[in-house]
Amino acid sequence: MNTAFDTTSMNHMITAISQEMRGASRKTHPECDTLFIGGPPPSDLDQHALAQFGLSKNWKVVYPSFDPADPMRGPVGCYVVVTDGLSETMVLTDGRLWKNDRRSMTVIVFAKLGITIRVSSKGRLVVRDMVGRYHDHGYDLALEGVATRAARRPGHTTVISTIGQLPTVLDIRTMNQVFANAE
Numbered sequence: 001m002n003t004a005f006d007t008t009s010m011n012h013m014i015t016a017i018s019q020e021m022r023g024a025s026r027k028t029h030p031e032c033d034t035l036f037i038g039g040p041p042p043s044d045l046d047q048h049a050l051a052q053f054g055l056s057k058n059w060k061v062v063y064p065s066f067d068p069a070d071p072m073r074g075p076v077g078c079y080v081v082v083t084d085g086l087s088e089t090m091v092l093t094d095g096r097l098w099k100n101d102r103r104s105m106t107v108i109v110f111a112k113l114g115i116t117i118r119v120s121s122k123g124r125l126v127v128r129d130m131v132g133r134y135h136d137h138g139y140d141l142a143l144e145g146v147a148t149r150a151a152r153r154p155g156h157t158t159v160i161s162t163i164g165q166l167p168t169v170l171d172i173r174t175m176n177q178v179f180a181n182a183e
Helices: 007-022 044-057 137-151 172-180
Strands: 034-036 060-066 075-083 089-098 107-110 115-119 125-129 158-163 166-171
Touching: 007 034, 007 060, 007 115, 007 137, 007 158, 007 166, 034 166, 044 060, 044 075, 044 089, 044 158, 044 166, 075 107, 075 125, 089 115, 089 137, 158 172, 166 172
Parallel strands: 034 060
Antiparallel strands: 060 075, 075 089, 089 107, 107 115, 115 125, 158 166
């Protein structure tokens, strides 16, 4: 496992993204089925491993990828694993964080697919069609909001794990969430 990247900073960024997407409801809801984990940009094989991971436990996964040399610059891309928990799973690629204004919740925009993904108050992913205009300034607002929150060091203990060959970073509270909801 390659752990040459700054896992602590990456954990703070991942936790900040989670908090920015959840808005006021920062506590984990018992029905939450969304995991926030991150790491370096995944290869096609790594994306397949992420999809299998999501399918195996019926988890939706938000995976922001970072430049290992400088994770505090923010994610270089966002991947989302959606699954029906039975036999179908899909990895959405080329997502970007976006925010309408400073007070709104952050969403992930997949411009090529014409969809947005947000997190509901119960911690579930909500997929919607892109309706209206998504100004370029919204991408900067989202990264600024995440960076500001990450500077407050919201992460707790960093856990490093692998999914397939992909090294991933998650917060200890995320790991506790996985164990609490394990079958």
